[in-house]
Amino acid sequence: MKLSVLIPIYNEIATLTAIIEKISSVDLEKELIIVDDCSTDGSRELLLKTYANRKDVRIICHQQNLGKGAAVREALQYAQGEYTIIQDADLEYDPKDYLLLLEAAQNYNTGVIYGSRFKSTWRATSLWHFIVNKLLTEATNLLFGSRLTDMETCYKIIRTDIFKSLQLESRHFEIEPEITAKLLKKGHTIIEIPISYKGRSYHEGKKISWVDGLITLWVLLKSKFSVNN
DSSP states (O other): OOEEEEEEESSOTTTHHHHHHHHHHSSSOEEEEEEEOOOSSSHHHHHHHHTTTOTTEEEEEOSSOOOHHHHHHHHHTTOOSSEEEEOOSSSSBOTTHHHHHHHHHHHHTOSEEEEESSSSOSTTSOHHHHHHHHHHHHHHHHHHOOOOSOTTOSOEEEEHHHHHHTOOOOOSTTHHHHHHHHHHHTTOOOEEEEOOBOOOOTTTTOOOOHHHHHHHHHHHHHHHHOSOO
16 A cells, blocks of 8 residues: 655754654655745755655755645645655654554545544643644534544545545645545544654744634634535
């Protein structure tokens, strides 16, 4: 089972080599589709110098910063694996969990598996981030009749044909709630399994803020009541 790994990059030179090595060490057939979203810290130069000649790596370079969502949508166009996952370039998520997620997809015979950071404990991140995530996840459950514990998780393994059928539009961090909302609105069952997670602070480079929480709520409402989604 081939896995397509979509990796949006923006100024992640401190962790870039480490995350690619971690992904590469996972024992399964995979392709890495990396989109550099106009990094200014040397990430692009590192990618092109070190990984451009690898057969399992495709590198796409944006000429201006378009946002995480735009990078994910661009990468998704090239995905050829049976399943696809988004991989943030930091070290918060552990690629070893790919195997658990794919095993769950096979065992449940389903096209969508979410890796939940909070299915076992809330202490995977700060209390503030947990509370915000909890509120947004409960809003999702209320709007779409789901029973999720972690709507915002990056680790969503989705059958590639389903992923491409979502017709995603988001340009920034709201790509995550848009994916979830459109999956639920189309009637896909989302099964969660626990994963490992090591949240980083703003000092360490975390980019999402409370403003993104408000945008997330808007995207959920828009997706729920729009006749076009």
